[in-house]
Amino acid sequence: MVILISIWTYWCFLVTFLVYIFLLPLNLFLVFFLGEYGKNIFVQYNRYVGNVLLMLYGMRRKVKGAYPINFNEPCIYIANHKSYLDVIIIASLVPQKIKYLGKKEVFDWPLIGFFAKYSGQIPVQREDKDSRSNAYDLMKKSINEGYSIVLFPEGGWRNRGDEKYANPYDFKMNKLLNPFRNGAFRLAIETQTPIIPIALINAGDKFSSKTMKIIPGTLHIHVFDRLFPVNITDPLVLNQKCYDLIYKKLEEYNI
Numbered sequence: 001m002v003i004l005i006s007i008w009t010y011w012c013f014l015v016t017f018l019v020y021i022f023l024l025p026l027n028l029f030l031v032f033f034l035g036e037y038g039k040n041i042f043v044q045y046n047r048y049v050g051n052v053l054l055m056l057y058g059m060r061r062k063v064k065g066a067y068p069i070n071f072n073e074p075c076i077y078i079a080n081h082k083s084y085l086d087v088i089i090i091a092s093l094v095p096q097k098i099k100y101l102g103k104k105e106v107f108d109w110p111l112i113g114f115f116a117k118y119s120g121q122i123p124v125q126r127e128d129k130d131s132r133s134n135a136y137d138l139m140k141k142s143i144n145e146g147y148s149i150v151l152f153p154e155g156g157w158r159n160r161g162d163e164k165y166a167n168p169y170d171f172k173m174n175k176l177l178n179p180f181r182n183g184a185f186r187l188a189i190e191t192q193t194p195i196i197p198i199a200l201i202n203a204g205d206k207f208s209s210k211t212m213k214i215i216p217g218t219l220h221i222h223v224f225d226r227l228f229p230v231n232i233t234d235p236l237v238l239n240q241k242c243y244d245l246i247y248k249k250l251e252e253y254n255i
Contacts, residue, residue, distance in 0.1 A: 059218070075193060085207045099142045
């Protein structure tokens with residue numbers, strides 16, 4: 001079984017590269033020749049690319065809750081974060097034009113980082129106050145321009161063996177759900193934009209950064225109803241409400 005999983009993992013990496021190369025001319029044309037219109041198409045059609053990749057990985061989504069998403073108004077999507085699969089899963093779910101908040105290191109990665117940088121996604125250096133402030137302003141601007149925002153309020157994850165990497169948010173190893181940073185909830189209140197919490201229940205089991213193995217099977221996902229920040233002035237209140245929703249859903253699966 002270990003050998004089969006290793007072979008399958010190599011297949012998944014190969015097919016990801018081949019899809020990237022196949023779409024490269026179209027992506028370059030959209031991002032560099034059609035301006036903001038092309039960038040919007042690039043981000044929105046990645047919903048279909050996400051679904052194709054999951055299919056090629058041998059993964060089937062099982063989505064419960066308030067899905068499909070059938071409105072166009074800007075929202076702030078937040079999800080727990082345990083896997084490199086998370087961005088692909090979110091892309092496969094969300095139909096609106098979106099911008100991701102991502103750690104700055106991702107923008108330096110080959111292939112993925114190139115298009116993240118030039119398609120208008122939002123980088124943040126987590127331990128740098130000025131970078132966090134700039135990213136926050138860019139998210140506000142994007143919402144005002146009609147974009148939805150996708151972010152992971154835990155700020156990352158930490159597994160055993162990750163000690164050599166920076167840990168600006170003091171992540172606890174192998175914790176079910178780390179505390180949420182407040183930025184998403186302050187953003188929701190200040191812009192009066194609804195938040196949609198998403199529980200990615202077993203993505204970390206299907207592709208763990210600890211093993212770097214990809215395991216086919218069913219991805220369990222729960223999309224919660226929109227939470228409107230009406231009459232809420234304290235971001236911590238909204239933070240705790242979203243945290244509790246996702247935590248309880250993860251706990252149900254892990255019992």
